[in-house]
Amino acid sequence: MAFRINYTFVLALVMFLGVFSQTSFAGIDKSRAAIKGDMAAVEMKADKDNATYQKILASHKEFEKDWWNKARHQVYEDIGAIYDDLVPYAKSIGVTIAKPNWLN
Numbered sequence: 001m002a003f004r005i006n007y008t009f010v011l012a013l014v015m016f017l018g019v020f021s022q023t024s025f026a027g028i029d030k031s032r033a034a035i036k037g038d039m040a041a042v043e044m045k046a047d048k049d050n051a052t053y054q055k056i057l058a059s060h061k062e063f064e065k066d067w068w069n070k071a072r073h074q075v076y077e078d079i080g081a082i083y084d085d086l087v088p089y090a091k092s093i094g095v096t097i098a099k100p101n102w103l104n
Contacts, residue, residue, distance in 0.1 A: 038097040042090045
């Protein structure tokens, strides 16, 4: 009987941790999906040789290298910084995008 109680406790703990970790990644995944979609929209019309576009692209690639090693607030700051450069550049080439409100 004691084994069953301990087993149930461990199983409940593992399930709790699994749910907790999934919810913590939900905002990160949502932010990454937003920046990927907006980067794709800009890429369609971007001048590939433009220095600003190359800077934005390099920042995004650098972020994607190790985003999973960062705290959630750092991920939001990094994606927010990319958006700070991406939004004005997109506007200059006629693409309308906006920085997601949760990154402000």
